[in-house]
Each structure stands twice: as C-alpha cells, then as structure tokens.
Amino acid sequence: MSTGHLSNDDFFLRLSELFDERRRKDHGSIHLTQKRMSYGEDTDLETSEPTIEQPFPDLSPSKPFPIIIRATNGKSKDRRDKKIKLSTIVEGGALDGFFAKYAEVCKLGMSGLKKRDRSKQKEKLKAKKKKQGGGAMVSEVKKG
Amino acid sequence: MPYLETAQLWLTQSTLLLQARPATTRITSKYTIAPLTSSKPSKPRKSKPGNESATPTANPAPAPDAPRATLTLKTYDPASGATLKYSTNKAAEVSRLIQILGRLARPMSGLPEVKDDVPILGAGAGVEGEGSGVGTPTVESVPAAAGGGKTGQQAQGGGAGGKKKKKGKK
Numbered sequence: 001m002s003t004g005h006l007s008n009d010d011f012f013l014r015l016s017e018l019f020d021e022r023r024r025k026d027h028g029s030i031h032l033t034q035k036r037m038s039y040g041e042d043t044d045l046e047t048s049e050p051t052i053e054q055p056f057p058d059l060s061p062s063k064p065f066p067i068i069i070r071a072t073n074g075k076s077k078d079r080r081d082k083k084i085k086l087s088t089i090v091e092g093g094a095l096d097g098f099f100a101k102y103a104e105v106c107k108l109g110m111s112g113l114k115k116r117d118r119s120k121q122k123e124k125l126k127a128k129k130k131k132q133g134g135g136a137m138v139s140e141v142k143k144g
Numbered sequence: 145m146p147y148l149e150t151a152q153l154w155l156t157q158s159t160l161l162l163q164a165r166p167a168t169t170r171i172t173s174k175y176t177i178a179p180l181t182s183s184k185p186s187k188p189r190k191s192k193p194g195n196e197s198a199t200p201t202a203n204p205a206p207a208p209d210a211p212r213a214t215l216t217l218k219t220y221d222p223a224s225g226a227t228l229k230y231s232t233n234k235a236a237e238v239s240r241l242i243q244i245l246g247r248l249a250r251p252m253s254g255l256p257e258v259k260d261d262v263p264i265l266g267a268g269a270g271v272e273g274e275g276s277g278v279g280t281p282t283v284e285s286v287p288a289a290a291g292g293g294k295t296g297q298q299a300q301g302g303g304a305g306g307k308k309k310k311k312g313k314k
Contacts, residue, residue, distance in 0.1 A: 032173040
C-alpha cells in the first residue's frame with residue numbers, strides 16, 4: 001500500500017495537489033500528522049533500553065531523530081481505494097526550512113477558513129488618517 | 145479530550161507532553177470542510193431526542209457562502225492516552241499554527257528548545273548586575289567586614305552565573 005517516502009519538495013508538490021483536489025469538492029478533510037521517526041535503521045538500539053544511569057533514553061537521544069510527516073485525504077474503510085497517502089521524512093537539521101515552506105503550502109491550501117475581517121480595521125484606519133492627514137502632509141512638504 | 149482555549153495554551157501543554165514523551169507523541173492537524181448545511185441541523189437533533197424541538201430551528205442556519213472549514217490540532221500520546229486539542233476557523237492563525245508545529249517538532253526530534261533562551265540569558269545577566277550592585281554598598285557601609293566582603297561578592301556572582309540556562313546548541 002505504501003509507496004515509500006517522498007522527498008520534501010515532492011511532498012509539498014503532492015500536498016498542494018491534495019489541497020487542490022479537496023477544493024474541487026464542497027466538503028472533505030485532510031489529515032496531517034507529524035511524529036518522531038523511530039523505525040528502521042535510524043533507531044539507536046543501544047540507547048533504547050532503559051538503564052539505571054539513563055532511565056529515559058528517549059529523552060536524550062545521542063543524535064536528533066528525523067520527523068516523519070504524513071498527509072492523507074481521510075478516505076478509509078469502504079472508500080479505501082480512493083485514499084491518498086503521502087509521507088516524507090525531515091532530518092533534524094532541516095526542520096526550520098521545512099516548516100517555513102509547510103506553512104506556506106498549508107496557508108494556500110486551507111483557503112476555506114474564515115478570512116480576517118478587515119472592514120472594521122479599515123474604518124478605524126480611515127478615521128485615523130483623517131485626523132493625522134493634515135499634519136503628515138505638512139511634514140512631508142518640509143522634508144521635500 | 146479537552147479543547148484548549150488558545151493556541152498559546154495548546155503550545156504550552158503540548159510542549160510539556162512532548163518533553164515527557166517525545167518518542168510516542170504525535171501531532172495531527174485536521175483540515176475539514178463540513179458537508180453542506182442541510183446535514184448540519186440533523187446532528188443536534190440526534191444528540192437531543194424528544195422534547196427540545198425548538199433548538200434546531202433556533203440555530204440560525206449559516207449563510208451558504210459562509211466558511212465551514214475548521215482546522216483542528218491534536219497532540220496525542222498513545223502510551224499515556226493524553227490528548228490535547230485546539231480548533232480554529234480563522235485563516236489568519238494558520239501560519240502561526242504551522243510555526244508552532246515546527247517549534248514542537250524540535251522536542252519531538254530530540255533537539256534542544258528553540259533559541260528563545262537568549263532573552264532569558266540577558267535577564268539573568270541583569271539580575272546578576274543588580275545583585276552585585278546591592279552587595280557593594282553594604283560592603284562599603286561596613287568597612288570592618290570588607291576583608292571577607294569581596295570574596296563573598298564574587299561567590300554571589302558565581303552563584304548567579306550558575307543559574308543561567310545552558311545555551312541550546314545542536
């Protein structure tokens with residue numbers, strides 16, 4: 001079932017597609033999960049057993065674990081054939097860059113959320129500008 | 145399964161949970177667009193059968209073009225069963241929430257906290273300075289004890305320095 005992990009860039013590409021696909025329908029959901037990647041050859045077997053010196057080896061790993069990010073379109077059970085699963089692995093050092101881009105993709109994708117209501121703010125701004133308008137103009141002229 | 149009031153609260157609690165159980169805790173973000181309004185009123189009816197027939201009609205039906213999407217963040221630790229949730233429908237919060245996810249990914253990965261202990265270091269240095277400032281006049285006012293005073297002052301400074309947080313380095 002799993003198609004293997006995507007590279008970070010491919011993941012973003014496919015995630016955008018996933019969001020686009022959802023946008024064409026009027027309902028649905030997208031699930032995103034992040035978790036420590038502690039499976040496979042990355043696991044440090046020596047430190048995984050608790051000892052008296054290190055009762056909680058998972059709290060102070062010898063090296064940073066990668067994070068696995070998964071995305072699905074929430075189709076399971078009877079509609080499993082339509083299920084889309086994406087996953088990518090982010091190394092500890094690449095977290096900041098990844099999440100900066102992740103934020104952009106999600107911001108674009110989650111367009112169904114309520115936009116900030118700027119109408120009241122604009123009215124306030126206009127009122128302020130009217131009050132300060134005269135003084136600001138004069139100072140600009142002086143500077144010029 | 146509590147829903148937390150603010151994103152900040154969710155971040156604080158999730159950070160604590162992740163620090164305690166970084167290996168098993170996972171964070172799920174669910175972006176959902178609810179099905180069309182027609183199916184919405186049926187939910188309260190199901191949950192409240194019988195006498196309260198007025199409630200579904202009292203609920204103002206949302207405008208057809210009103211945003212129905214929500215973003216729910218969930219921190220879940222299957223080992224202890226702890227669950228923390230936060231839900232929002234504001235688009236303005238998305239980028240901040242993803243930032244929070246990135247911040248939470250650090251303890252998850254086993255990396256030290258985000259480097260916002262820099263201001264704490266600055267504050268620590270300030271306290272240290274105040275301490276010696278308070279110490280100096282007392283030494284001057286009691287010249288008889290000045291011999292031991294200086295070393296005591298130094299010891300004070302050392303103690304304050306020891307309280308500093310370790311700098312988080314990769």
